[in-house]
Amino acid sequence: MxxxxxxxxxxxxxxxxxxxxxxxxxxxxxxxxxxxxxxxxxxxxxxxxxxxxxxxxxxxxxxxxxxxxxxxxxxxxxxxxxxxxxxxxxxxxxxxxxxxxxxxxxxxxxxxxxxxxxxxxxxxxxxxxxxxxxxxxxxxxxxxxxxxxxxxxxxxxxxxxxxxxxxxxxxxxxxxxxxxxxxxxxxxxxxxxxxxxxxxxxxxxxxxxxxxxxxxxxxxxxxxxxxxxxxxxxxxxxxxxxxxxxxxxxxxxxxxxxxxxxxxxxxxxxxxxxxxxxxxxxxxxxxxxxxxxxxxxxxxxxxxxxxxxxxxxxxxxxxxxxxxxxxxxxxxxxxxxxxxxxxxxxxxxxxxxxxxxxxxxxxxxxxxxxxxxxxxxxxxxxxxxxxxxxxxxxxxxxxxxxWRDWQTPALADGPTTPPPTTPPPTTPPPTTPPPTTPPPTTPPPTTPPPTTPPPTTPPPTGGGCTATVSVNQWAGGFVAAVRVTAGTTPINGWTVTMTLPSGAGITNIWSANRSGTTGTVQFTNVAYNGSIGPGQSTEFGYQGTGTGAGTSPTCSAA
Missing domain, CATH: 3.40.50.1820 (Alpha/Beta hydrolase fold, catalytic domain)
Incomplete structure (x- = not known):
C-alpha cells in the first residue's frame, strides 16, 4: 500500500x-x-x-x-x-x-x-x-x-x-x-x-x-x-x-x-x-x-x-x-x-x-x-x-x-540561479579616461588542430572469439559475468563452453541460452547479441548456487 x-x-x-x-x-x-x-x-x-x-x-x-x-x-x-x-x-x-x-x-x-x-x-x-x-x-x-x-x-x-x-x-x-x-x-x-x-x-x-x-x-x-x-x-x-x-x-x-x-x-x-x-x-x-x-x-x-x-x-x-x-x-x-x-x-x-x-x-x-x-x-x-x-x-x-546524530535543517528558499562568484571591486574605478588609441586590427595567431587521427587500439589477433569470466562469490552462491570478444573478423553467433565446479548449479541466466544447469554447460547467444564486430565484445551472466570460481571458458564462433 x-x-x-x-x-x-x-x-x-x-x-x-x-x-x-x-x-x-x-x-x-x-x-x-x-x-x-x-x-x-x-x-x-x-x-x-x-x-x-x-x-x-x-x-x-x-x-x-x-x-x-x-x-x-x-x-x-x-x-x-x-x-x-x-x-x-x-x-x-x-x-x-x-x-x-x-x-x-x-x-x-x-x-x-x-x-x-x-x-x-x-x-x-x-x-x-x-x-x-x-x-x-x-x-x-x-x-x-x-x-x-x-x-x-x-x-x-x-x-x-x-x-x-x-x-x-x-x-x-x-x-x-x-x-x-x-x-x-x-x-x-x-x-x-x-x-x-x-x-x-x-x-x-x-x-x-x-x-x-x-x-x-x-x-x-x-x-x-x-x-x-x-x-x-x-x-x-x-x-x-x-x-x-x-x-x-x-x-x-x-x-x-x-x-x-x-x-x-x-x-x-x-x-x-x-x-x-x-x-x-x-x-x-x-x-x-x-x-x-x-x-x-x-x-x-x-x-x-x-x-x-x-x-x-x-x-x-x-x-x-x-x-x-x-x-x-x-x-x-x-x-x-x-x-x-x-x-x-x-x-x-x-x-x-x-x-x-x-x-x-x-x-x-x-x-x-x-x-x-x-x-x-x-x-x-x-x-x-x-x-x-x-x-x-x-x-x-x-x-x-x-546511523545519524544530525538533524535535517529547514533550508530557506534561495535564488534560482547561482550568484556571481567574482566579488565586486572594493576600490573605486580609475578616474583617468581610457586610451583613445584603437586596438590592433591584426587577429591573434591561431594554431590549426592536429590532422593526425587519434590512435586506436588494435583488436585481438586471429579470427573466432575468446571468452573471459569474472565471479562474485558469497556464502552458498555466486554471480558470474562472461565476456565474449570477437577476433579480427566479425562473428554472427557464438558458443561458450564451461565446466562448472562440482556442486555448482545455475539458477538464473541473462543475455544467453544454456544447455543445462550443472556440469559442462554450453551457452549460446540470443537474438540481439550474436553479431559482434571485429575486436568488439558482448557480455552475458548467470547466477548459481555453490562455488563459481575455477571455471575456464572456451569460445567458438558460428
Missing part, C-alpha cells in the same frame, strides 16, 4: 516504507531539469579538505548539511557549493579524481552509433557506443545502459527513450593491476592513475554527452539523459549519475559493495567485504585501500553521494534476498540522501525500491515496471509528475536513526 503523506516523515507498513511528499506541483516542476553543465559547483572554492592522517573515527554517518568549516548550510542555494565539498571528499578518499572535460572532444552521432575521440595534453583515445532508437520521430531522450544490462530496455524504448549501449571496459578495463590500468581513460591520464574504474566509466559517459551536445541534438536530446546498470555496472551507473549533473535520471540496480550501500554498514551486514570489493577489481580509487578495514574513518559516505544526485531523478532498485549485496546498508544510504532531497523541496524525485519477491540477481521484475515508466515520463519525457516513494522490504529494512 502506497500512502501520500503531507508531512515530512517516514512510516513503515509491513514491508513498505513511504517517503514523505514535501513538494508542491510547481516546486516539483522547478527541480526536474538536469543541469546544463557537468559540474555546476566547479567554480566553488573548496578548502579545508582533511588529510588522511588526521581523520577521526566516527561510527555515525557524516552530516551532509555541515560544511568543511563546521557551519551548517541554511539556504537551498548553499547546496551547490556544499555538494562541491562532498564531491572533493568523494574523489579524494573513495573514487579518485574524475577529470573535467578534456581539451578536445569530437565525435559523431547517428541513428545506430556514437563515436567519441578525445585529445588532451598530447595524448589521444577513442571509443564508441551503440544506439537503438524507439519508434516515432526524434530527437529522443536516451538512457545509457552500462555493460549491456540494467533496467528493462524493452520498457525504456516502449516509453519513448533511446537506448545507448555503453561498454565501460573500453574506457576502464577490468582485470588489470592498479599500477597498470588500461582503457581509453588511462590512455589519456596514465596507466598508474589513482582514479578507479567507476570514475573512469563516468568520465566516458560524460564524453558521450559532450558529443551529443555538439551534434546539435537532432537525434538524441543531451538534456534528457538517463543511466542504468546492474551489479558491477550498477556501481558504475550510480557513479555516473553522481558525478555528471547533466544526467536527469540515475537508475542503479543491485549495485552492492562499492555502489549504493553505506560503507559503514557493510561489515555488520555480511555483504561483500570492502577489502574484497577493493581487491576484486580496481573499481574504487587507490586511496580507498586505507579504509577497507576502518570505514568509520571515512569523512564521507554513500548517503552523501545519493545526495549529490539531488534534486535530479534517482531510482534505486535493490534485491533484499541476497545479503551479499548489502541491501540493508543501501536502504540506509537512500534514507540519508532522501533527507537532502526533502530539504531541497525535491522529496518526490527519489525512489528506492527493494520490495520485490523474486530473489534472482539482475532479473527484470514486474514490481519495477510501473515506477520505471513513471520516472522516464517524469525526468526524460517531461510528461509526468508521479511522486517517488521509498519501498523497503522487511528483510532488509535499515534504520536511519541508528
Amino acid at each position: 502506497l500512502v501520500a503523506l503531507a508531512v515530512a516523515a517516514l512510516t513503515v507498513a509491513g514491508s513498505v516504507s513511504v517517503v514523505a511528499r514535501t513538494t508542491t506541483a510547481q516546486a516539483a516542476a522547478d527541480v526536474l531539469a538536469a543541469a546544463a553543465v557537468e559540474d555546476e559547483g566547479a567554480d566553488c572554492a573548496v578548502s579545508g579538505l582533511p588529510d588522511l592522517g588526521s581523520l577521526p573515527t566516527n561510527a555515525k554517518l557524516p552530516d551532509p548539511f555541515k560544511k568543511l568549516n563546521g557551519a551548517t548550510i541554511t539556504a537551498k542555494s548553499d547546496w551547490r557549493c556544499r555538494r562541491a565539498e562532498i564531491k572533493e571528499l568523494a574523489e579524494k578518499f573513495v573514487f579518485g579524481e574524475k577529470p573535467a572535460k578534456p581539451a578536445t572532444v569530437t565525435g559523431t552521432v547517428s541513428t545506430t552509433n556514437i563515436t567519441v575521440n578525445v585529445s588532451h595534453n598530447g595524448r589521444s583515445s577513442s571509443f564508441s557506443a551503440r544506439v537503438e532508437l524507439p519508434s516515432g520521430t526524434g530527437p529522443f531522450p536516451a538512457v545509457v545502459v552500462v555493460g549491456g544490462f540494467g533496467a528493462d530496455t524493452a520498457t525504456i524504448r516502449a516509453a519513448g527513450a533511446a537506448v545507448i549501449s555503453y561498454d565501460p571496459l573500453a574506457v576502464g578495463r577490468e582485470g588489470t593491476p592498479r599500477n597498470n590500468k588500461q582503457g581509453a581513460f588511462y590512455s589519456i591520464y596514465g596507466s598508474s592513475s589513482s582514479t578507479g574504474l567507476l570514475a573512469a566509466w563516468g568520465w566516458g559517459v560524460s564524453r558521450i554527452i559532450d558529443v551529443i551536445e555538439q551534434s546539435g541534438t537532432t537525434i538524441l536530446k543531451s538534456d534528457a539523459m538517463g543511466v542504468t546498470g546492474c551489479s558491477r555496472y550498477g556501481k558504475g551507473a550510480f557513479a555516473i549519475g553522481v558525478f555528471d549533473q547533466r544526467i536527469a535520471l540515475t537508475m542503479p540496480i543491485e549495485s552492492g559493495s562499492a555502489g549504493v550501500p553505506i560503507f559503514r554498514g557493510i561489515p555488520g551486514e555480511g555483504a561483500q567485504s570492502l577489502s574484497s570489493a577493493y581487491g576484486e577489481q580496481p573499481w574504487l580509487g587507490d586511496e580507498f585501500g586505507s579504509f577497507t578495514g576502518s570505514p568509520n574513518r571515512l569523512p564521507v559516505d554513500t548517503h552523501e553521494m545519493v545526495a549529490m544526485v539531488a534534486p535530479r531523478g534517482l531510482f534505486i532498485m535493490d534485491n533484499p534476498h541476497i545479503a551479499n549485496l548489502g541491501p540493508r546498508s543501501a536502504s540506509v544510504a537512500a534514507l540519508g540522501g532522501a533527507e537532502v532531497y526533502k530539504a531541497l523541496g525535491a522529496g518526490d524525485n527519489i525512489t528506492y525500491w527493494s520490495d520485490v519477491q523474486d530473489g534472482s540477481h539482475c532479473a527484470n521484475r514486474p514490481e519495477w515496471r510501473t515506477p520505471l515508466q513513471n520516472n522516464i515520463r517524469k525526468f526524460l519525457l517531461k510528461t509526468g509528475n508521479e511522486p517517488g516513494a521509498i519501498r523497503i522490504h522487511s528483510k532488509a529494512l535499515g534504520r536511519l536513526a541508528d
Whole structure:
C-alpha cells in the first residue's frame, strides 16, 4: 500500500516504507531539469579538505548539511557549493579524481552509433557506443545502459527513450593491476592513475554527452539523459549519475559493495567485504585501500553521494534476498540522501525500491515496471509528475536513526540561479579616461588542430572469439559475468563452453541460452547479441548456487 503523506516523515507498513511528499506541483516542476553543465559547483572554492592522517573515527554517518568549516548550510542555494565539498571528499578518499572535460572532444552521432575521440595534453583515445532508437520521430531522450544490462530496455524504448549501449571496459578495463590500468581513460591520464574504474566509466559517459551536445541534438536530446546498470555496472551507473549533473535520471540496480550501500554498514551486514570489493577489481580509487578495514574513518559516505544526485531523478532498485549485496546498508544510504532531497523541496524525485519477491540477481521484475515508466515520463519525457516513494522490504529494512546524530535543517528558499562568484571591486574605478588609441586590427595567431587521427587500439589477433569470466562469490552462491570478444573478423553467433565446479548449479541466466544447469554447460547467444564486430565484445551472466570460481571458458564462433 502506497500512502501520500503531507508531512515530512517516514512510516513503515509491513514491508513498505513511504517517503514523505514535501513538494508542491510547481516546486516539483522547478527541480526536474538536469543541469546544463557537468559540474555546476566547479567554480566553488573548496578548502579545508582533511588529510588522511588526521581523520577521526566516527561510527555515525557524516552530516551532509555541515560544511568543511563546521557551519551548517541554511539556504537551498548553499547546496551547490556544499555538494562541491562532498564531491572533493568523494574523489579524494573513495573514487579518485574524475577529470573535467578534456581539451578536445569530437565525435559523431547517428541513428545506430556514437563515436567519441578525445585529445588532451598530447595524448589521444577513442571509443564508441551503440544506439537503438524507439519508434516515432526524434530527437529522443536516451538512457545509457552500462555493460549491456540494467533496467528493462524493452520498457525504456516502449516509453519513448533511446537506448545507448555503453561498454565501460573500453574506457576502464577490468582485470588489470592498479599500477597498470588500461582503457581509453588511462590512455589519456596514465596507466598508474589513482582514479578507479567507476570514475573512469563516468568520465566516458560524460564524453558521450559532450558529443551529443555538439551534434546539435537532432537525434538524441543531451538534456534528457538517463543511466542504468546492474551489479558491477550498477556501481558504475550510480557513479555516473553522481558525478555528471547533466544526467536527469540515475537508475542503479543491485549495485552492492562499492555502489549504493553505506560503507559503514557493510561489515555488520555480511555483504561483500570492502577489502574484497577493493581487491576484486580496481573499481574504487587507490586511496580507498586505507579504509577497507576502518570505514568509520571515512569523512564521507554513500548517503552523501545519493545526495549529490539531488534534486535530479534517482531510482534505486535493490534485491533484499541476497545479503551479499548489502541491501540493508543501501536502504540506509537512500534514507540519508532522501533527507537532502526533502530539504531541497525535491522529496518526490527519489525512489528506492527493494520490495520485490523474486530473489534472482539482475532479473527484470514486474514490481519495477510501473515506477520505471513513471520516472522516464517524469525526468526524460517531461510528461509526468508521479511522486517517488521509498519501498523497503522487511528483510532488509535499515534504520536511519541508528546511523545519524544530525538533524535535517529547514533550508530557506534561495535564488534560482547561482550568484556571481567574482566579488565586486572594493576600490573605486580609475578616474583617468581610457586610451583613445584603437586596438590592433591584426587577429591573434591561431594554431590549426592536429590532422593526425587519434590512435586506436588494435583488436585481438586471429579470427573466432575468446571468452573471459569474472565471479562474485558469497556464502552458498555466486554471480558470474562472461565476456565474449570477437577476433579480427566479425562473428554472427557464438558458443561458450564451461565446466562448472562440482556442486555448482545455475539458477538464473541473462543475455544467453544454456544447455543445462550443472556440469559442462554450453551457452549460446540470443537474438540481439550474436553479431559482434571485429575486436568488439558482448557480455552475458548467470547466477548459481555453490562455488563459481575455477571455471575456464572456451569460445567458438558460428
